[in-house]
Amino acid sequence: MASREFEELLAAHFDGSLDEAGATKLEALLASDEGARNRFAQLARLEGLLRARSVSGGTEARLTSRVVATLRRAGSRRKFVGGVMQDLPAGRRPRRVPRLIAAAALLLAALGGAWLLMPPERAGTVRSATNSSMVGIRVSYGEKLSTATEESLQVRLTDGSRLDLAPESDAEVAQPRMIRLRTGKLRLKCRADRSHPFSVLAHGTEARAVGTEFTVEAKEKDRMKPQIAVSILTGVVLVTNRWGHLEAGEGKTVVSAAGKAPALLAEKEPPDKQDEKPAPRATAGLDKIVSLEFTATPLKDSVNYITEVSGRTITCDDELAKTPVALRLTKVPAVVAIRWLARLSKAKAYELPDKTIIITRTRPKNGTELLYEADESEEWKKEIEKKLKKKIDFEFVETPVLEAINFLQQLSGVNMVVDPAVRNKNTPITLKLRQMPLRLAMSWILKMAGCTSEPVDHALFITLGRNAPKEASGAKRPASGVITDDSLRKALSKRITVNFRNTPLKECLQQIKTLSSMHITAGKADPRTPITLKARDAAVKTVLGKVARQADLRIVVTRQNTVLLVPKTSEKPSTKPGKKAPQEVF
């Protein structure tokens, strides 16, 4: 791999000046050439060492104090600071706040006084854009904010205005009362200040307001002609571009595109207002889609969180209040989250006549147990199936199984709920897999940890297997259909090279027998059946399988470890009473 092009791509990459076209080329090169990948990895290690050896003492001190500050903050953080991160020792990146958690904070804010729950940020704190944006934290101008897919962000600006950034958005607080939206969508509730109108700039369009609430969305269907949509939720906003301006009031949406003056969109409720329509009474709040992460969070705090998100009153028994719950779910209906909380606390969820939901172990009087039935629909199962087909690479070395599951959950987006019994055991596993479907990878991991999984209620439920190996137990009973004899297994895995060209079956088997030192019999098969097969360094098992397929035979192994080839149509070899039937191996 010494092509000039590759060298230039590497030079540009390590210089930080590789453009998108170069990145595509480099990606293709790395995908097709293992040597190139290895060399790239070695160069990356070298680059890391070179960069790290010249880091200043100031940078080191900053990192230490930042880590310590995060840990301190986490220790004193209470509910609704970062939503579900409330009891984490700041292990999650604070900037990235799941969308619905931010939405929950919004709801609180709408009810009033929510900001009082937020701890004040220390004045003068210098924070980079990448660590600053938790729910309710103030950001000052000059900071850049961005969100990834399925993440949103809610921040307070220094003037007291509130900014919500939708998923996949990029914005910058350009000045104290000015936001620059590069991509995506934001919602702004700005504090009234007649002398300093608030501006949002997006691709040459300015939305200006004194004190009002509105959303701005940069739609980039055509990169050359971005379209800006400003939806006014309250108050009045002046939308300006170089071709004109338009003032619009509550409930209106103004569209601004290149070459045209801003114009009103056909009468329609702003999208955010539509989102705020209450759900039908029967399931109000319960079908709200939520995402959450609890790590050993007391059940009481967990249900409080779901109460905030769903708007439904949920409580739990006092005796269960302190039960620690570890649960991570993404995009599930609130009712599913409630059921999981109940299951993990070994309790049930009931709905009382006053619509309060209670998680308890004893059925309350007049309580209807309507929340305990798992969702048996096929849709979510299909969704999980689809995600489990994704091929993945990983290497775990003595990694606790929980960490491995967590990693795969993040990688695949499949909700995985771990039985507390598995948590207590947390077996370390060592496993390296490449390009293996997640389903198989999971089965390996679970097998190694003595666990099983099954789809339950929008998630894969991981629990200790019924046949989980017990420490110091006796010999394991093998599952049926599995070859148990080590010597036979070894013989079947032996690598051989054969070259048959219209060779009679009998002769082929004779050769395989000689090469593998196994006892192979053709049974009732026609010994003259011609076989054509070329196999180089292939397992005996594979070769036999191919031979059998050509001769329309199937292979069975008798208890005497004899490999028997019998016609597919024939009955299984007869067995005498008291003797076990032979195993079919292929």
Added chain:
Amino acid sequence: MPDEFTPMQAAATAARVAAGDKEAYAELVDTYQDRVRALVAGWCRSSEEIEETCHLTFVQAFRNIAAFDPRRGSFLTWLLRIARNCLLAEIRRRRNEGQHAARYLQRAAETGIDHRRLEAARAALEKCLEELTAKEQQLVEDRYTRQTTSEEIASALQKTAGAVRMNLQRIRERLRSCVERRLAESEA
């Protein structure tokens, strides 16, 4: 640079942290951040990304410090494994965000991040740097210690930025083969 910990001291400090002594964690961060930084820096595009990944690593390690078992390996190995996982997760996140660099980085990173030989490579690099010519050493100094861009170096040397980039790449290549040779020798 803080004093080096012996594996025993590191394990003892980790045990103190696990018992609730958060301040002791600062000592571990001080001591090991250069190793973590060295592991992640080659896979990050900006210093913000490097610092963010280092920060995440140490926070993640703190969260899981109770799971650290000195009988299974040193604290450094354990920490670097966490750093590797954090780095992979970061690259994946950046790829999902649409950063084009993260796509090819992920190709190489999944199998290429080698945290086990980092210490040996670090020692080998110091010797390999001494083998460079004075001019080459100057260029490395400019690029990495002074953090001068290729364009700035080019204008100072009255060359094109492309020529400087290729020159730097040749130096990296020399260092790479030198480090790999020394690693192979030490392993043999």
